[in-house]
Amino acid sequence: MALHVEHELHKRRRSRNIGLAVVLAAFVALVFGLSVVKITQGDMMQGYDHRPQASMLPKDPNPPAANPAPVAAPGTPGAEQGAEP
Amino acid sequence: MTDINAYEGPAEAGFGDYVALLKPRVMSLVVFTAFVGLWIAPLPVNPFVAFCAVLFIALGGGASGALNMWYDADIDAVMKRTAGRPVPSGRVASGEALGLGIALSGLSVMMLGLAANWFAAGFLAFTIFFYAVVYTIWLKRSTPQNIVIGGAAGAFPPMIGWACATGGIGIESLLMFALIFFWTPPHFWALALFMKDDYSKAGVPMLTVTHGRKVTRRHIFIYTLVLAPFALWLGFTSVGGPLYLAVSAVLNGLFIAGGWQILRRDEEQAQADGYRVEKRYFRLSLYYLFLHFLALLVQHGIGGW
Numbered sequence: 001m002a003l004h005v006e007h008e009l010h011k012r013r014r015s016r017n018i019g020l021a022v023v024l025a026a027f028v029a030l031v032f033g034l035s036v037v038k039i040t041q042g043d044m045m046q047g048y049d050h051r052p053q054a055s056m057l058p059k060d061p062n063p064p065a066a067n068p069a070p071v072a073a074p075g076t077p078g079a080e081q082g083a084e085p
Numbered sequence: 086m087t088d089i090n091a092y093e094g095p096a097e098a099g100f101g102d103y104v105a106l107l108k109p110r111v112m113s114l115v116v117f118t119a120f121v122g123l124w125i126a127p128l129p130v131n132p133f134v135a136f137c138a139v140l141f142i143a144l145g146g147g148a149s150g151a152l153n154m155w156y157d158a159d160i161d162a163v164m165k166r167t168a169g170r171p172v173p174s175g176r177v178a179s180g181e182a183l184g185l186g187i188a189l190s191g192l193s194v195m196m197l198g199l200a201a202n203w204f205a206a207g208f209l210a211f212t213i214f215f216y217a218v219v220y221t222i223w224l225k226r227s228t229p230q231n232i233v234i235g236g237a238a239g240a241f242p243p244m245i246g247w248a249c250a251t252g253g254i255g256i257e258s259l260l261m262f263a264l265i266f267f268w269t270p271p272h273f274w275a276l277a278l279f280m281k282d283d284y285s286k287a288g289v290p291m292l293t294v295t296h297g298r299k300v301t302r303r304h305i306f307i308y309t310l311v312l313a314p315f316a317l318w319l320g321f322t323s324v325g326g327p328l329y330l331a332v333s334a335v336l337n338g339l340f341i342a343g344g345w346q347i348l349r350r351d352e353e354q355a356q357a358d359g360y361r362v363e364k365r366y367f368r369l370s371l372y373y374l375f376l377h378f379l380a381l382l383v384q385h386g387i388g389g390w
Contacts, residue, residue, distance in 0.1 A: 009097050011099075012097045012098065012099040013097060015099045015100045015101070016097075016098065016099060016100045016103075018100070019100030019103070019104075020100070030137060030140075033133055033137075034133070034134070034137055034199070034200055037131050037133050037134055038134075041131065
């Protein structure tokens, strides 16, 4: 019986190694693709890091309207003008 | 004198054995129904995100398959149909199947959460839990209704797909669930009628073993009657349309007629012609589900109501 350096067992081992390499490469490609899609869509990319952050607050659907008639601080010339009837 | 022994250690597993652990044939059903559920949902999803979401749902399904093979290795070893699976045949150690199942469960749920949303991810986690723990560990060996309740696990994927797009549940996704849920029992019991597996030897209480074949035939017919209204109802929702309704009406007519034929036969007739009717009915059940979901997909493409 001839001795072979390459046993059938080595073939199966190689199939496992190549398979795992392909799976890992595909996973990397997948995560990269997902990142590209999410960033181009403008999704929220920042994670919560246990500190209050204004950027993490959900967008207010009804933001407070800008004050149409600014009120001057008391004691300033503007306030005195406004006080006149 | 020395004795030399060559030990036959556990055979080394190839890559294909690990793929087989994920039950690729079950996965194909999961991929198709999850994709349809995701695609026909009212909110559009980026195609690449949709691809990733379906992939991770399928991976979660595969993980629960690996957990099932880990727990059921003792049953699988007894039955001829399953004795060649990686764990009972000794190519993959049972601990490896458990590890792969748990690792892939965690990975698929996490990645689905990142790709789609966390509601869908939670739903996937629940589905894996339902199949691996509720069905495989609790029910499969204890009740002849195992297939009915276990069918819920197979019925969740379109709901998860829908949840990926919408972030919630709708009447349409619930009806897709009902379609698969009530389809599963007649599908599997028809298989059990002609595949004379050694369920009794393996200690799995199949309805054919515990209550006899006559009762099984009646159950098949009753489930086809229960199934039809849900299948047609789906046609009147926002995802339905004239095409779907026509396809569904024809398929349900055939399915009920087939169930009636099975009910009318007894074992002697069935054995005489080699279970021809039961085998034809089983094939019909495969087309039934595939064509329903294909009709949903086409209906979405051409526009519904």
